[in-house]
Amino acid sequence: QSALTQPASVSGSPGQSITISCTGTSSDVGGYNYVSWYQQHPGKAPKLMIYEVSNRPSGVSNRFSGSKSGNTASLTISGLQAEDEADYYCSSYTTGSTNVVFGGGTKLTVL
Amino acid sequence: EVQLVESGGGLVKPGGSLRLSCAASGLTFSSYSMNWVRQAPGKGLEWVSSISSSSSYIYYADSVKGRFTISRDNAKNSLYLQMNSLRAEDTAVYYCARQVNWGRFDPWGQGTLVTVSS
Numbered sequence: 001q002s003a004l005t006q007p008a009s010v011s012g013s014p015g016q017s018i019t020i021s022c023t024g025t026s027s028d029v030g031g032y033n034y035v036s037w038y039q040q041h042p043g044k045a046p047k048l049m050i051y052e053v054s055n056r057p058s059g060v061s062n063r064f065s066g067s068k069s070g071n072t073a074s075l076t077i078s079g080l081q082a083e084d085e086a087d088y089y090c091s092s093y094t095t096g097s098t099n100v101v102f103g104g105g106t107k108l109t110v111l
Numbered sequence: 112e113v114q115l116v117e118s119g120g121g122l123v124k125p126g127g128s129l130r131l132s133c134a135a136s137g138l139t140f141s142s143y144s145m146n147w148v149r150q151a152p153g154k155g156l157e158w159v160s161s162i163s164s165s166s167s168y169i170y171y172a173d174s175v176k177g178r179f180t181i182s183r184d185n186a187k188n189s190l191y192l193q194m195n196s197l198r199a200e201d202t203a204v205y206y207c208a209r210q211v212n213w214g215r216f217d218p219w220g221q222g223t224l225v226t227v228s229s
Binding site for chain 2: 003032034035036038040045046047048051052057087089091092093097098099100101102103104105
């Protein structure tokens with residue numbers, strides 16, 4: 001199963017908004033509303049930020065939002081803060097034997 | 112608070128075996144599917160294996176199929192990963208994670224490092 005495609009890096013200044021894309025196929029991102037996004041700070045475990053495309057778990061800032069169009073899902077972070085600097089990974093349900101696939105990850109730099 | 116604590120990582124020679132454990136607390140463990148996800152040094156997340164709540168459904172990544180075995184003991188609130196025929200490319204931090212729904216992993220444990228080297 002091929003990994004979902006994410007940009008290697010994105011950057012933005014404090015207060016700005018950024019969007020991270022996650023491109024798959026009709027067998028994963030495009031076919032199901034089971035896209036999740038995870039934030040990972042260096043040396044830490046991943047943390048769920050968005051699930052089922054656009055839902056935020058309790059405790060996650062409303063500056064984080066998710067959406068999907070066709071085979072591409074997106075994570076938008078508005079009002080960038082220094083603490084948002086981290087790696088971000090998307091994941092999706094997928095047909096086939098593995099049922100879960102991750103993106104390659106995107107490093108967010110807050111300038 | 113839901114907590115997952117992995118253990119069992121360490122240094123092992125190529126071809127060797129290791130058994131990872133994940134102790135769960137603060138949740139009805141028997142109600143959830145559980146997963147192992149790994150992260151090689153400086154690399155991204157790679158899903159490894161999942162097991163349904165009653166162990167009826169088990170899935171593996173192609174990269175570990177035939178070498179790794181996932182299991183669970185609901186009476187002990189524990190998840191396991193038996194890793195055999197280990198290779199250098201299995202070197203990674205291994206995380207256990209509760210599966211709330213398809214692809215929704217929350218929370219994750221702190222991870223345990225497995226190093227395969229001679």
